[in-house]
Amino acid sequence: MQLTWWGAAAVCLQCGDDVFWFDPFLARAPRAKPGPRPLPVEQDRATAIFLTHGHFDHALGVAGLANRWRAPVFCHAVAGRTLMRDGLDPALLRPIDHDGWRESIGPLSVLSHHSGHVRFDAALVLRTLPRILPGLTALGRLMAAYPQGQALCYRLDVEGKSVVLFGSAGAGPGLLAELARQPVDLLLMPLQGHSRICQIGLEYVAALRPRAVMAIHHDDFHPPMSMAVDIGPFVAGLRRGFPHVRPIEAQVGQAVAP
Incomplete structure (x- = not known):
């Protein structure tokens, strides 16, 4: 098994x-930052595509990729409608219509839970607003065109390992407690x-006690709206408070074997 973070x-x-x-x-x-880079040929295809929610930084361009790869897309109905509007072949859409949805595809077993989206706090909004004011109208249209819908998280069981993947850090304590009932080998954590x-x-x-954790979504993916997040405090906190948890500091486009 190999994982590659692509921003x-x-x-x-x-x-x-x-x-x-x-x-x-x-x-x-x-x-x-980092900028676009070509996919290696071995990753320029898909057995299946999964979306955690419908915001543009998760769903924009996915319809074209799915059509080109002829890959089924598993997502909530709201994201599915957005993809259909973007031209997704209806035969490729696979709605995730309930909490606790399960599917097995080849070597991968997937369990989906209803999760949540992180709430932008006042300090972040006030820091971001001056940067986006000149393009606020265009950004507002982009965000309106890609509604969130129900946010999902996934538990992936593959090759004897359990991976928990979030697209946004809005899970409640009940969901975290539910996920923690089974061992977690790797947590993919959006920062x-x-x-x-x-x-x-x-x-x-602290809630999930994974054996390893890989930070994602901390890059400057859509400036000026976004900004790179310094994950140094997260890594330092891991080493100080959770020395048994292995941090995987992935770089965009570089495959890692967790």
């Missing part, structure tokens, strides 16, 4: 000949959207 919440999971994509927002903005996001990430680690 924002886009993650590619390779298991032998199977390639699974999660939130493959690969249409990087011109000033995004974006709150001025205390590193502390929020550490709270997830």
Whole structure:
């Protein structure tokens, strides 16, 4: 098994000949850091695509990728309607219509739970607003065109390992307690959207007690709206409070074997 983070919440999971994509927002903005880069040929395909929710930084461009790859897309109905509007072949849409939805595809067993989106706090909004004011109208249209819908998280069982993947850090304590009932080998933790996001990430680690954790979504994926998050406090907090948890500091486009 190999994992590659492609910026924002886009993650590619390779298991032998199977390639699974999660939130493959690969249409990087011109000033995004790091910038766009070509996919290696072995990842320029998909056995299946999964979305955690419908915001543009998770769903924009996915319809075109799915059509080109002829890959089914699993997502909530709201995100599904957006993809259909964007031209997704209806035969490829696979709605996730209830909490606790399960599916097995090749070597991958997937369990989906209703989750939540992180709430942007006042400090983050006030820091962001001056940067986005000149393009606020265009940004508002983009965000309105990609409504969130129900946010989902996924438990992935593959090759004897259990992976928990979030697209946004808005899970409640009840969901975290439910996920913690079974061992978690790897947590994919999105660190974006709150001025205390590193502390929020550490709270997830405290609840789930994973063996390893990989931070995602902390890059400057769509400036000027976004900004790179310094995940140093998160990594330091792991080493200080959770020395048994292995931090995987992934770089965009570089495959890792968790």
